[in-house]
Amino acid sequence: MRMKTDMTIKALQTAYAEGRTTPAQVMAQIRQRAAEYEKRNIWIHLLSRAEQKPWLDALADKDPARHPLWGIPFAIKDNIDLAGIPTTAGCPAFAYTPEASAQVVQQLIDAGAIPVGKTNLDQFATGLNGTRSPYGPCRNAFDPEYISGGSSSGSAVAVALGLASFSLGTDTAGSGRVPACFNNLVGLKPTKGLLSSTGLVPACRSLDCISIFALDTDDADRVLACAEGFDPRDGYSRRNRFDNSSRQYGLHTGPLRLGILADDQLRFFGDRDYEQAYRQTLTALEQAGVELVTIDYAPFDEAARLLYEGPWVAERYIACEPLLKRQPDAIHPVVRAIVEPGGEPRATDLFRAQYRLQELRLACMAQMEGLDCLLTPTAGRLFTVDEMLAEPILYNAQLGYYTNFMNLLDMTSVAVPTAFTARGLPFGVTLVGDHFSDRMLLSIANRIRQILPLPLGALEIAGSATAAPPCRDSRYTELLVCGAHLEGQPLNWQLTERGGRLKACTTTAASYRLYALAGGPPQRPALVRDEQQGAAIEVEIWSLPTAELGSFVAAIPAPLGIGKVELADGRWVSGFICEASGLSGATDITACGGWRVWLQSQSTCS
Numbered sequence: 001m002r003m004k005t006d007m008t009i010k011a012l013q014t015a016y017a018e019g020r021t022t023p024a025q026v027m028a029q030i031r032q033r034a035a036e037y038e039k040r041n042i043w044i045h046l047l048s049r050a051e052q053k054p055w056l057d058a059l060a061d062k063d064p065a066r067h068p069l070w071g072i073p074f075a076i077k078d079n080i081d082l083a084g085i086p087t088t089a090g091c092p093a094f095a096y097t098p099e100a101s102a103q104v105v106q107q108l109i110d111a112g113a114i115p116v117g118k119t120n121l122d123q124f125a126t127g128l129n130g131t132r133s134p135y136g137p138c139r140n141a142f143d144p145e146y147i148s149g150g151s152s153s154g155s156a157v158a159v160a161l162g163l164a165s166f167s168l169g170t171d172t173a174g175s176g177r178v179p180a181c182f183n184n185l186v187g188l189k190p191t192k193g194l195l196s197s198t199g200l201v202p203a204c205r206s207l208d209c210i211s212i213f214a215l216d217t218d219d220a221d222r223v224l225a226c227a228e229g230f231d232p233r234d235g236y237s238r239r240n241r242f243d244n245s246s247r248q249y250g251l252h253t254g255p256l257r258l259g260i261l262a263d264d265q266l267r268f269f270g271d272r273d274y275e276q277a278y279r280q281t282l283t284a285l286e287q288a289g290v291e292l293v294t295i296d297y298a299p300f301d302e303a304a305r306l307l308y309e310g311p312w313v314a315e316r317y318i319a320c321e322p323l324l325k326r327q328p329d330a331i332h333p334v335v336r337a338i339v340e341p342g343g344e345p346r347a348t349d350l351f352r353a354q355y356r357l358q359e360l361r362l363a364c365m366a367q368m369e370g371l372d373c374l375l376t377p378t379a380g381r382l383f384t385v386d387e388m389l390a391e392p393i394l395y396n397a398q399l400g401y402y403t404n405f406m407n408l409l410d411m412t413s414v415a416v417p418t419a420f421t422a423r424g425l426p427f428g429v430t431l432v433g434d435h436f437s438d439r440m441l442l443s444i445a446n447r448i449r450q451i452l453p454l455p456l457g458a459l460e461i462a463g464s465a466t467a468a469p470p471c472r473d474s475r476y477t478e479l480l481v482c483g484a485h486l487e488g489q490p491l492n493w494q495l496t497e498r499g500g501r502l503k504a505c506t507t508t509a510a511s512y513r514l515y516a517l518a519g520g521p522p523q524r525p526a527l528v529r530d531e532q533q534g535a536a537i538e539v540e541i542w543s544l545p546t547a548e549l550g551s552f553v554a555a556i557p558a559p560l561g562i563g564k565v566e567l568a569d570g571r572w573v574s575g576f577i578c579e580a581s582g583l584s585g586a587t588d589i590t591a592c593g594g595w596r597v598w599l600q601s602q603s604t605c606s
Contacts, residue, residue, distance in 0.1 A: 023071035070112030102199025119154025149179035174403025176211025250471030317342025480575025483525030526578035538594030
């Protein structure tokens, strides 16, 4: 019997506020229900009531209004440290008990979240399937005959079955996305370095990301906001940018242009149900007005193959080297077969691979040009546990076809559920963008979830409407120009050389007057709002990278500036305006209806 309680953050906090339950009661219910799923092999260490008590007691001194995760249960993949609880990385011989929690874990606890336990994983985070563990294969939340996906297997299944509201996984090659797909969850693989890796057992130190599993995108954003943060102890840590802050998350509106793979580059490895679910997803998106553009996946695929076929396997060797030399039989035989060759690549192999990787990144970003993001299936096939155990290397490689390139290319991604197959098994797609596109991708994923609504995880309850506000792509700012910056005019270079693109030729609302200012060259116009005697003025709307907007505005001379201008369709956009004091000596050219007409016939339109 699956849990039918809404475990989203909003729902739990509402229940707390209304006095319908308490965090202690929720934790007790989770422990009770976890026993019902013992054969799924979800947990390596499920916390006891006594072990949870210090964190529960600490809630008394925390104001729920100031602690965004107050009383929210979360699970932790067992290669991430929780103070006082053993970290095994799926290998008992490797186990140690940390004195301090990983920085990400501590930040979540500081925000009021309560750990439920440490979850099962593919040993040393090596695998995408969830069967490579001495604690038993972690089984799918919907059908235990099927794999859960790995390596963050237990973290995903715990959330899907309502044993946590969210969880932490890791994602080096797809481990935060494949389990999300197989268990009907949102899976966020953040920008590398956005979440601290302090307290994480490394798989590939230069590529590792702590990832987030959640029931919906609203929860994923809230958890990310609490978990992110620069860490000077982590050499790979990066400071977030304002245009990727939580303020930029919402429900994506407006035109949406997604890249998809050509049919001959798609791989479903014989899973016709998954192929049909993918086709249904694309049809639904097109019917909702989403534009789909075919791209060439070849450079992405070549980059993906570098992860295990190239010298980066040496990083996995480094992570396991002490145990490989001291007690090799303690390592899962499949994991050992993958990791042991990592001691062989030479430095020259690494540099050659890095040179090629840089070339591939340029080729991949060229394919992304003009797109909001790339959309791929998250995985091409959902295998049974028996199938995976019988063919552990080949089938695992097939699971990484759409995922392995991500961290090598320094990209960001969000896995989002979109359909169920005819057998009732989950399917989903992954949205891919450049680094620091986390909130944009979550906002697009939010929109897709509204187009293709599904129940939450395996909880058999419908998700509620998003609480996020409408938002647009913050990477670009719409800018209205009406004179010397128009296409073909003397100052248009100030837009094009900053990466600006012409989006539309339109008119203002019939509430403006247009003047030719005194002075020059170049001659400049002035747009002034006049609701009584105004007219519609021809203008252009340009899309300018937001990062370039400051230098553009700084170069604008008085009496001109940037303000809000109303368009004929009622929208208000940023555009050129003029101070009233600057009209001294100016010529009213409103009758021309636009700058170009006046330039062509100054003698008749003054």
